[in-house]
Amino acid sequence: MLRKLKNSLFLIYIVLATFLVTLPLFHIIFSVFINGFPVILKAGLSFLTETLPPPGEELAGIGPAILGTFILTFLSSLIGIPIATLAGIYAAEYPNSFFSRATRTLLLVMIEFPTILVSLFVMSIVVLPMGRFSAIAGAIALVIVMMPYVAVYTEQALKSVPERYREAAYALGLKRKQVVFRVMFSIARKGIVTGFLIGIAKAAGETAPILFTAGGAYRTFFIGLDKPVGAIPLLIYDLVQQPYSNYHEIAWGSALILLIVFLAIFIPVRLSVREVKL
Amino acid sequence: MFILYKEKIYIHSFIDLNMKKVVIALVLILVLSNCLQQPQQQQKEIIIYGSGATFPQPQIEKWISEYGKINRNIKIEYAGKGSGAGLNDFKEGLVDFACTDPPVSEKMWRELEKKGQILQFPIIIGAVVVIHNVPEVDGLKLDGKTLAEIFMGKIEYWDDEKIKALNPNKKLPHERIIVVYRSDSSGTTEVFTAYLSLSSEEFKKDVGIGKLVDWPVAKVGRGIGGKGNPGVAAAVKNTPYSIGYVELAFALKENFKTIALKNKDGKFVNANAETISSAIKATSVFVPEATEGYKEDLFAFINAPGEKSYPIVSFSHVVIWQSYPKDKSEAIKSFFKWVLTDGQKHVIEGYVAVPEEVAKVGLRALEKVKGT
Numbered sequence: 262m263l264r265k266l267k268n269s270l271f272l273i274y275i276v277l278a279t280f281l282v283t284l285p286l287f288h289i290i291f292s293v294f295i296n297g298f299p300v301i302l303k304a305g306l307s308f309l310t311e312t313l314p315p316p317g318e319e320l321a322g323i324g325p326a327i328l329g330t331f332i333l334t335f336l337s338s339l340i341g342i343p344i345a346t347l348a349g350i351y352a353a354e355y356p357n358s359f360f361s362r363a364t365r366t367l368l369l370v371m372i373e374f375p376t377i378l379v380s381l382f383v384m385s386i387v388v389l390p391m392g393r394f395s396a397i398a399g400a401i402a403l404v405i406v407m408m409p410y411v412a413v414y415t416e417q418a419l420k421s422v423p424e425r426y427r428e429a430a431y432a433l434g435l436k437r438k439q440v441v442f443r444v445m446f447s448i449a450r451k452g453i454v455t456g457f458l459i460g461i462a463k464a465a466g467e468t469a470p471i472l473f474t475a476g477g478a479y480r481t482f483f484i485g486l487d488k489p490v491g492a493i494p495l496l497i498y499d500l501v502q503q504p505y506s507n508y509h510e511i512a513w514g515s516a517l518i519l520l521i522v523f524l525a526i527f528i529p530v531r532l533s534v535r536e537v538k539l
Numbered sequence: 540m541f542i543l544y545k546e547k548i549y550i551h552s553f554i555d556l557n558m559k560k561v562v563i564a565l566v567l568i569l570v571l572s573n574c575l576q577q578p579q580q581q582q583k584e585i586i587i588y589g590s591g592a593t594f595p596q597p598q599i600e601k602w603i604s605e606y607g608k609i610n611r612n613i614k615i616e617y618a619g620k621g622s623g624a625g626l627n628d629f630k631e632g633l634v635d636f637a638c639t640d641p642p643v644s645e646k647m648w649r650e651l652e653k654k655g656q657i658l659q660f661p662i663i664i665g666a667v668v669v670i671h672n673v674p675e676v677d678g679l680k681l682d683g684k685t686l687a688e689i690f691m692g693k694i695e696y697w698d699d700e701k702i703k704a705l706n707p708n709k710k711l712p713h714e715r716i717i718v719v720y721r722s723d724s725s726g727t728t729e730v731f732t733a734y735l736s737l738s739s740e741e742f743k744k745d746v747g748i749g750k751l752v753d754w755p756v757a758k759v760g761r762g763i764g765g766k767g768n769p770g771v772a773a774a775v776k777n778t779p780y781s782i783g784y785v786e787l788a789f790a791l792k793e794n795f796k797t798i799a800l801k802n803k804d805g806k807f808v809n810a811n812a813e814t815i816s817s818a819i820k821a822t823s824v825f826v827p828e829a830t831e832g833y834k835e836d837l838f839a840f841i842n843a844p845g846e847k848s849y850p851i852v853s854f855s856h857v858v859i860w861q862s863y864p865k866d867k868s869e870a871i872k873s874f875f876k877w878v879l880t881d882g883q884k885h886v887i888e889g890y891v892a893v894p895e896e897v898a899k900v901g902l903r904a905l906e907k908v909k910g911t
Contacts, residue, residue, distance in 0.1 A: 315604035316597040317887060392632045394588075476633070477618045480603060481586050489588060489616065499619065502769055503597055504792035 290520065297517025300510045308514055313479040313496075316505035323515050325482050329491040330465055330522070332396055332483055333475065337403035337464045342457055345408040349415025349456070350441060356420075365416070371409035376469040379405045384473040394476025396483070396490040402470035407460035414456020418449035454534045458527055465522060468494040493519045583612065585870045590618040591625020591638035592726060593767070594786055595855040598663050598890050599638065602878050605885045609877070613870045622726050623750075629858060630654070635867060637858045638662075640726030641750075642835035656861035658908070659832025660901035661854035662878055664819055664891040666787045666810040667731050668851075670795035672775050673697055676709045682801035683738025683842070683850065689782060690718055690735060691742060692756035697780060705801075712780070715761060719774040719783030722764030724750040730853045731784045734841050787815075788889025802850045803842050810849045815891040818848035823897050829904030832856070854893070861907055868910035876905050 301308050304320040311322030348364060355361040383402040388394055422445050430444040446453065476489025477499070483490055493515050500512040589599075596619035603615045620628070622639035629637035630651055643651070643659055651657045669686065671679060681689075685701050688694045694701060698711040721728045729750045736743035746752050756762040763778060765771035768789045775783040775795065782798075787810050790797055799807040808814045818840065825839035842850045859871060879901045883892035893901075 313600070315601040317601075318604075388633065389631055394633055476588070476616075478586075478616045480607070480616055481584075481614045484586070488586075502593065502619070502767055504769070504772070504789045505597060506792075 293513070293516045293520050296513040297515075297520075300514035301517060303510075304514065309518075312481070313511070314507065316503060316508060318507060320507060320511060320514070323479070323493065323496060323511060323518070325479050326491040326493045326496040326515065327518060328483050329396070329475070329478065330493045330519075332490060333399050333403060333471065333492055334461060334465045336396065336400035336486075337407060338457075338461050340400065341404035341407045341460060341464070342411055344404075345411035345460065346415050346453070348408070349412040349453075350419065352412065352416040353419035354441065365413075368409045368412050368416075371405070372413065376406050376467060377472065380470045380473040383470070388474055391487065393487065394474060394489040395487045396475065397486045399471040399475030399490060399492070402474045403464040403467060406467055406470050407463045410463060411456045411460040414459065415449075415453050418452025418456065419445050421452065422448045451534050454530060458530060461526060462523055465526070466494055466519065468498050471495055472498075493522075584614055585612060585866055586614045586616060587636065587867065587870055587874065588616050588618075588634045589625075589636040589638065589857075590620050590628045590634045591858075592622045592640045592855055593619035594640050594665055594726065595638055595663050595890075597788065598855075598887055601885055601887050602882050605882065606874060606877055610873065613874060615874060621724070623724065626651075626858065635859070635863070635871065638855060639858060640665075640853060640855050641729055641837055642832055642854075642856060643858060645833040648833035651858075654860075656830065657832075657858055658829040658861055658904040659835075659856050659858045660829045660879075660904050661826060661893050661897055662857050662875075662901065663855045663886070664815055664852060664893055665855060665889070666815050666849055666852045666891075667727055667734070667784050668787050668790045668795075668810045669782065669784050669798040669800065670772075670775055670790050671782045671798060672778060672796070673712065673714075673780055675712050676706075677796055678799070679709065679796070680705050680799045680801070680807045683734060686798075686800070687735040687739035687742040689716055690720070690754065690756060691745065692718070692754075692759045692761060695761070714780040717761055717763060717778050717781040718754065718756040719763045719765055719771050719778065719781050720754050720757070721751075721767070721771060721784075723766050723770075725767070726750065726853070727768065727784065727786055728752065730837065730841070730851060733837055734851045737838065737842050786889070788887070791889045800850050802846075802848050803844050804846050804848070806846050808847060808849050810851075812891050814847050814849035815852050816894060817845050818843035818850070818852045819854075819891070819897065820894055821845045821848055823894055826854075826897050826900050829900055830907075832858070854897075857901075859904075859908065862909050862911045865910035868908050872905050872908050875901065879905075 300320065304322060308320065308322040309327060310324045312325055313323065314321035348368070352361050352364050352368070379402050383398055383405070387398040387401055391398065426444060426448060427440060430440045435444065471492055472495065475492055475495065477495055478489045478491045479496060497512045497515050500508040596617065599617050603617065607614070622641060625634070625637040626639055626643065626647060628634045648657070669681070673679070681702070682705060685694065685705060688701065695715060696713055697716055698713045703711060729748060732746065732748045732752055736748050745755060754762050757764070763774045763781070765774040765783070768785045771783045771785050772789050772793050772795070775781045776793065797809055799809045801807050821843045822840045825836065827834040837853070840852055840854070843852070857875065859875070862868065863871060879898040883898065886892045
């Protein structure tokens with residue numbers, strides 16, 4: 262009897278704790294919807310296409326920031342994901358070599374690295390020599406931030422595949438390349454795709470890396486990779502610091518757009534990539 | 540991680556799937572960017588980039604939008620990062636102009652001069668106001684000396700004799716004063732501490748003037764730091780019996796109770812368009828020519844004479860180069876010329892237009908701007 266009681270008490274405790282852990286997530290989604298949805302309804306479709314209005318007036322839109330976020334995310338994924346995936350494969354394929362161990366450690370350090378320092382670093386090596394804030398500088402900073410996530414996830418996913426599949430694949434006469442990319446990758450794809458998604462989500466949602474690199478542009482649309490570009494998180498950061506209620510409303514609307522973009526990338530892909538049952 | 544019960548391996552071509560997506564995304568981006576670029580190519584538009592002080596940012600955005608209605612071919616992007624960051628961007632050539640609240644220091648001026656002649660002129664006026672959150676009273680009056688003592692932590696309660704003496708008819712509560720100050724480096728703090736230092740020798744000696752100072756009141760546990768104007772505003776709003784300082788625009792937007800300050804002529808004045816322009820008119824002769832902007836003295840505009848003059852006012856300046864590439868020089872001239880003339884009619888609440896004699900400093904400077 263007492264044992265059962267203990268058991269159910271502990272179960273209640275775990276459920277409560279889980280609830281508490283996920284509570285902030287639901288609160289964020291809820292408050293962003295409550296505050297952001299009326300704004301987008303009021304502003305209409307032009308919220309996605311118009312440029313930023315002057316303070317204290319209408320809502321207009323955040324078109325340049327949305328386009329900027331897409332460009333930055335796309336560019337950084339294009340550069341970052343292939344490199345990071347290869348690094349992850351290397352770390353998983355040669356687990357005992359010195360360089361691989363060093364790579365792993367460094368990747369873990371990079372995950373914890375303050376993103377604002379990444380921003381400063383890219384400013385000094387890209388922005389200052391170029392003499393201009395630019396989309397490419399922002400993308401490079403985001404690449405540095407996203408790569409360790411992608412690499413670590415790839416490595417972990419590949420490592421979780423039981424050794425016997427590799428042995429079986431070799432036994433069938435496959436080359437190492439085929440073993441890695443066709444057998445191991447396919448089995449571990451859910452974990453790897455999760456890594457990609459987290460990397461992409463990081464790139465779309467980070468503010469600090471682009472603070473000193475992207476420059477920001479909210480009244481002019483994208484005109485080139487070597488020109489300043491805006492982004493939704495950066496815009497939100499700018500807007501909430503000002504006392505104007507229309508800016509605060511736009512910031513809520515932007516937050517909702519960011520959330521929708523995030524969920525739109527995350528949920529379908531996450532669901533569509535089936536887990537491989539071994 | 541994986542459940543080991545089904546010996547089945549999907550050999551989906553993972554890579555191919557991803558390649559397809561990449562190609563689709565690439566095409567999408569190309570189409571999108573083409574759509575957006577087509578109309579622009581016909582007009583040949585010029586974009587000017589600026590960065591700097593956050594204080595004039597709303598006003599600059601207003602100007603950008605109004606100017607955009609007149610001249611569609613010139614676009615301006617402004618990023619509010621703080622006066623110091625803006626000047627750094629400007630020095631590195633990352634932006635075409637910078638805005639700074641305090642005038643450029645002589646040291647910075649000399650550094651900038653190595654890269655070419657620079658021009659500095661005021662574009663808008665602001666004021667620092669003292670806000671409070673004492674629910675019981677309204678319309679409080681203070682003088683600089685008492686204010687300095689409050690911010691030094693010497694006056695502990697709202698019903699202190701010194702505050703009572705200035706507000707004889709008010710029923711002041713016996714509550715501790717909580718002081719809210721800016722925790723980040725800020726031009727607002729510099730102007731405010733300059734005023735307190737002018738009013739109190741003791742404050743000048745113990746605390747001094749700066750963008751970031753050590754507030755003695757923080758050490759006795761009655762101080763709260765807030766980041767930026769919004770931080771201070773929020774802290775004052777949420778802390779009963781607190782006092783703080785913010786830019787006028789913030790005080791107006793958030794409907795704070797402000798404190799009337801005693802000016803040089805002994806009158807108590809609140810900050811508004813009339814009292815601020817009165818202060819500037821009394822001191823406009825101290826605005827130096829644009830080519831020697833470093834000579835501008837922050838103090839000259841504080842505690843200005845005149846019955847109606849509000850004591851804590853400051854200019855927000857713009858810094859530009861004397862020479863630019865041809866098309867850019869025309870764009871910069873056109874925009875700032877408009878700002879200093881017609882633009883001064885589009886001033887939003889909390890800011891005050893520069894008087895004509897001060898605007899002329901800027902207009903003369905713009906005459907000098909050349910395209911190379």
